[in-house]
Amino acid sequence: MASAEVIVKIVKRNITITKKVGEAGLKIEDLLRELGINPISVVVFKNGVIVTEDDLAKPGDVIKVYAVSPGG
Amino acid sequence: MDKVMLALRRAGVLNSLRGKKVLVATSGGKDSLNALYVMHTLSEDYDVDVKAVLINEGIRGYRELTIQAFMKFCNALKVKSKVVSIENEYKFSIDYVARAYLSGLINYKPCTVCGVLKRHLVNRIAVEEEADYVVTGHNMDDEVQTFLINIVRGTVKNLAREGILTGGVLGFVPRLKPLYYVTDKESLTFFLVNKFETPIVECPYASLSLRYHIRLFLNELEYKSPGTKERLLELKDKFRASLSKLTETVQLKRCIICGQPTTREICRACEIVLQVRKITD
Numbered sequence: 001m002a003s004a005e006v007i008v009k010i011v012k013r014n015i016t017i018t019k020k021v022g023e024a025g026l027k028i029e030d031l032l033r034e035l036g037i038n039p040i041s042v043v044v045f046k047n048g049v050i051v052t053e054d055d056l057a058k059p060g061d062v063i064k065v066y067a068v069s070p071g072g
Numbered sequence: 073m074d075k076v077m078l079a080l081r082r083a084g085v086l087n088s089l090r091g092k093k094v095l096v097a098t099s100g101g102k103d104s105l106n107a108l109y110v111m112h113t114l115s116e117d118y119d120v121d122v123k124a125v126l127i128n129e130g131i132r133g134y135r136e137l138t139i140q141a142f143m144k145f146c147n148a149l150k151v152k153s154k155v156v157s158i159e160n161e162y163k164f165s166i167d168y169v170a171r172a173y174l175s176g177l178i179n180y181k182p183c184t185v186c187g188v189l190k191r192h193l194v195n196r197i198a199v200e201e202e203a204d205y206v207v208t209g210h211n212m213d214d215e216v217q218t219f220l221i222n223i224v225r226g227t228v229k230n231l232a233r234e235g236i237l238t239g240g241v242l243g244f245v246p247r248l249k250p251l252y253y254v255t256d257k258e259s260l261t262f263f264l265v266n267k268f269e270t271p272i273v274e275c276p277y278a279s280l281s282l283r284y285h286i287r288l289f290l291n292e293l294e295y296k297s298p299g300t301k302e303r304l305l306e307l308k309d310k311f312r313a314s315l316s317k318l319t320e321t322v323q324l325k326r327c328i329i330c331g332q333p334t335t336r337e338i339c340r341a342c343e344i345v346l347q348v349r350k351i352t353d
Contacts, residue, residue, distance in 0.1 A: 011272050038288075038291050038292060038295050039295060040257060040291040040292075040294045040295045041256075041257070041291045042257075043257060043260045043261050043264060045264075050261065050264065050265060066260060066264060066272070067272070068213075068256040068257060068259075068260050069101065069102075069272065069273070069274045
């Protein structure tokens with residue numbers, strides 16, 4: 001059901017994933033770990049605003065994940 | 073910016089920056105563009121002459137993208153800039169070195185050659201530009217990774233050479249790292265919040281280096297035990313202080329080929345160039 005999903009855009013890999021989170025939402029830290037991403041190695045935006053991993057991803061949110069690249 | 077000021081204060085350069093010439097060595101990536109931005113910001117208060125240089129290693133599909141970002145960034149800040157090519161200077165590219173390494177023709181990893189030649193070239197340009205400091209975008213993650221790499225390799229003397237401010241002897245232009253206390257994540261956050269732009273690209277040879285694996289390991293440790301990187305940086309600085317006597321005994325001389333400072337007859341960069349040219353000639 002679309003209303004219980006978030007859209008996750010992983011910028012470095014140029015991929016977009018749709019993820020079910022449930023009506024109560026999911027902690028962004030847990031969302032990242034489920035996707036195999038270490039929260040230490042990324043910066044996350046929710047609906048265009050920078051957030052910490054303690055924030056909740058709720059149905060309808062767009063989560064953009066920027067990875068820290070080596071050789072910066 | 074607080075962490076940048078802390079680094080500059082601890083390096084003892086904050087009060088002596090006025091009127092100095094600074095060459096910022098950038099890759100076009102987030103850290104070095106951040107370093108350029110903070111030095112440019114300080115230049116107004118401290119009357120610092122800031123120039124920027126980017127070394128083009130000759131890695132197709134990667135470096136040409138960040139060169140564009142670098143030029144755009146420098147133009148926006150009105151900072152004088154130049155791009156210098158490794159291929160023009162040494163007659164081979166890092167792409168060539170990588171192919172030679174993967175074919176078993178040379179033992180040098182492309183990352184080793186890239187790092188050594190970039191340092192060599194940047195120091196030469198800094199001398200030519202009469203720069204008082206070379207500023208780099210090395211951040212806390214880079215420093216802690218280097219610390220662990222030196223431990224893994226057993227290169228104890230190198231531990232003593234790493235710090236916020238290094239060099240400054242016999243032709244080594246002092247190297248300053250204003251992002252020394254800034255983590256990778258903080259640096260990326262600063263970059264994105266300020267709406268700076270650079271392509272999200274990664275060097276295609278990054279995974280060939282030990283640093284790549286140490287970086288992943290450290291990030292996992294940091295996640296499981298927050299504060300790990302900061303504690304390791306503190307430990308590194310303690311090591312450095314206690315090992316400083318080792319570096320004092322090292323006698324520097326001029327490389328007989330290029331004239332740059334070295335502990336050997338022929339510096340590491342010239343040694344690498346000679347080895348690579350054996351297969352290119």
